[in-house]
Amino acid sequence: MAERKRTAKKKTARKTNTPKRSPRDHKGNERSLLGKCLRLLCICFLIALIALSAVYYFSSFETRNQLHAAAINMINPMRHANWMPKPVAALFNTLYDHIPSSEGLIVDGGELGRGDNPILAGIPQTRKSVRILQNTSYVNLFDEKERQSLCIIYRIGQPTESANNTRSDQALKDPRVHNLNASDMHSNEWLPQPIALPSALSEAFGSKGHNEAMLLSNCAPLTQDFVGRVWQPLNHMVAINYPQRFGEIWIYSGPVYDTNRSKLASGLQIPNALYLIAFDITDSGGLRAIAFLVPTQGYDGRPLSDYLTSIKKIEQVTGLRFLPEIGYDAKDVLESWVSPTLW
Numbered sequence: 001m002a003e004r005k006r007t008a009k010k011k012t013a014r015k016t017n018t019p020k021r022s023p024r025d026h027k028g029n030e031r032s033l034l035g036k037c038l039r040l041l042c043i044c045f046l047i048a049l050i051a052l053s054a055v056y057y058f059s060s061f062e063t064r065n066q067l068h069a070a071a072i073n074m075i076n077p078m079r080h081a082n083w084m085p086k087p088v089a090a091l092f093n094t095l096y097d098h099i100p101s102s103e104g105l106i107v108d109g110g111e112l113g114r115g116d117n118p119i120l121a122g123i124p125q126t127r128k129s130v131r132i133l134q135n136t137s138y139v140n141l142f143d144e145k146e147r148q149s150l151c152i153i154y155r156i157g158q159p160t161e162s163a164n165n166t167r168s169d170q171a172l173k174d175p176r177v178h179n180l181n182a183s184d185m186h187s188n189e190w191l192p193q194p195i196a197l198p199s200a201l202s203e204a205f206g207s208k209g210h211n212e213a214m215l216l217s218n219c220a221p222l223t224q225d226f227v228g229r230v231w232q233p234l235n236h237m238v239a240i241n242y243p244q245r246f247g248e249i250w251i252y253s254g255p256v257y258d259t260n261r262s263k264l265a266s267g268l269q270i271p272n273a274l275y276l277i278a279f280d281i282t283d284s285g286g287l288r289a290i291a292f293l294v295p296t297q298g299y300d301g302r303p304l305s306d307y308l309t310s311i312k313k314i315e316q317v318t319g320l321r322f323l324p325e326i327g328y329d330a331k332d333v334l335e336s337w338v339s340p341t342l343w
Contacts (some may be wrong), residue, residue: 007063017192080303080342097245105337106286107330118155120250120279122325126150133176133217137201137209141254142217147180147268150254151320152196152218156239157248167202167210174217184266185221193222195253195274198234200239220255221270222296230299231274234292235305238278242343250279256293256317272296275314277322280343287330290339293317311335 078084081093096102112121118139123132126141130150133140138154170193171182185192194213201209212218222231235253242249256270262270276292293309310320310337323331 012343018191076231093241093245100149102343103282103286104288104290104339104341104343105334106282106284106288107122107326107334109281109285110301110326112281112287112326116155118153118250120155121323124151124153124252125321125324126319128319133174135212135215137205137212138218140217142177144177144285147177147184148220148255149195149217150318152253153251154196154201155248155250156200156243167198167207168214170214171216171219172211172214174215177217180216182216184218185216185264187221187264187266189223189225190264190270191224192216192219193224193227193231194218195220195255196251196286197235197239199232200235200251203240204243210238220274221264221268222274226296226299229293230304234294234304234307237342238276238292242278246280246343248281252277252279252322254318254320256314270296273317277311277314278343287326287332287334289337290343308339308342310338 008011079089081089084092124141128143128150130141131144131147133142138152139150140149141153142149155313171185171194173181182192194217196213198210201213203209205212238249239251253271253274255274256273256275257269258272261272264270273293273295275292277288277289278291279289281287289311291311291314292304292307293308293314294307315321315335322335326334
């Protein structure tokens with residue numbers, strides 16, 4: 001019996017003498033392990049970066065182009081992922097913009113972009129009789145017979161704020177177009193919606209641009225669902241993000257009507273699509289473009305890259321001829337180009 005008690009005392013003593021680890025010790029070990037893993041990852045990343053830089057520096061022109069294409073294919077999905085935080089997406093955009101081949105097709109821009117003219121290389125040509133409505137923030141090629149715009153042209157650069165701080169959230173009657181009222185575009189789900197969005201014009205022209213965007217002459221009968229899910233995201237990317245990344249951007253946008261066009265009770269036509277073309281003059285003076293043709297129906301869940309098209313396609317469906325003052329060879333090449341990716 002005495003031997004059992006001694007054995008129990010020894011076991012108890014051993015347990016008592018064993019130091020207990022506090023939760024803080026466990027957390028400290030985890031942090032230390034995590035720190036080591038991060039340092040190891042950083043070292044591996046630096047080694048891989050140095051190796052890749054060496055391969056790029058000593059490689060041929062063809063190999064470099066292959067590396068450019070691989071980098072673009074890797075970065076592109078990350079830039080436009082909906083779940084990606086905006087600061088991280090902006091970082092990927094910066095990386096993308098530094099890839100030499102990311103600029104796409106570039107033609108000789110000549111003396112384009114001089115001065116403050118929002119129209120690039122001449123007013124778009126059309127067989128229709130149009131009236132040019134000049135505004136502070138944009139130029140409107142307006143078809144008075146159909147009472148609708150054919151093309152809205154504006155140039156987005158550095159943000160400025162006008163003295164007028166009053167902003168309208170309702171469509172405003174344009175005093176230059178007496179026979180166009182807001183009620184003419186109201187019918188069930190169809191509402192007067194701006195083609196050049198107030199958020200884009202106010203970014204560059206302040207409240208003056210916002211109010212000019214609300215003029216009925218800049219509106220078309222569209223559904224709120226289409227504007228919120230497709231047209232606003234596209235315009236935000238082109239008219240707000242692109243100028244922040246590339247400087248000045250020239251934007252042309254307007255409606256497209258089918259041959260079997262639908263009309264409201266007022267006689268106004270319902271567009272079956274909207275187009276948007278963005279022109280950019282690069283640092284070297286070259287001219288590049290990206291074009292979108294967006295149907296007003298059947299747009300559910302599609303990425304913006306699905307709407308990429310050529311300027312020539314937009315000319316075919318609208319009857320407009322863009323860039324009339326550019327040489328034929330450069331114009332033909334640029335207008336036939338379809339950008340493979342979003343800028």
